Amino acid sequence: MTTATLIPVFAALGDETRWSILEALGEGDASASALAERLPVTRQAIAKHLAVLQAVGLVEPLRVGREVRFRVVGAQLNDTAKRLDAIGAGWDRRLAAIKHIAESP
Amino acid sequence: MTTATLIPVFAALGDETRWSILEALGEGDASASALAERLPVTRQAIAKHLAVLQAVGLVEPLRVGREVRFRVVGAQLNDTAKRLDAIGAGWDRRLAAIKHIAESP
């Protein structure tokens, strides 16, 4: 598991509109058309964002009748958070070791 | 503390070159020129990336003689991870509650 798979997730999370979508989905599943009614962008734009979010596993589609609702995948966020924390901890450990070496006589 | 301050951090982490810089800095502080010697981009490009990383608190500059070395700030990564985990947990809780209501008779 490298950082390579992590970068697209952050790229997906680095957009304000996508966060609006995620927050809206956090209150319940919704379709692209439903999201377009409460967000200031077109349905097609939302569809593109949903495709990006789905590609990195942050949302998943589920057909309900003739519409396609999207559900937010909290587990992917938690997993990303864990990996991020591990990386940060690794840096702190290494830098602390370097500092220790530099300060030793 | 809203997600508004979080988005620029993810945007900063959503670039491969910036991860290369962060990983290089994880092995020890370095200047923009030093980083340019081991990365396949120009020093000026690296300087721009360092400015972005510094703006979101992921690195911090420190003058050493006539050069400006940069240090990775692991604490910012850990803080970001914590906030991310909290958001994901909140979504899971809410969606679990919705599911529970839907399944109750």
Place this chain on the structure above:
DNA sequence: CACTTGTGCAACTTCAAAGTTGCAGGTTAC
């Protein structure tokens, strides 16, 4: 003092992402 080295600023090119409009195709509901 001259020379080297590291940094900073500015203009330019390039490319991809974000967003729009327009239209075609399915699926449900009546």
Place this chain on the structure above:
DNA sequence: GTAACCTGCAACTTTGAAGTTGCACAAGTG
């Protein structure tokens, strides 16, 4: 069946990020 609604695909515009080149300036080093 047909009308209404939701989705999907394609072409287009625009804006900003990433990267480059070029030059000017500051600060150690000999």
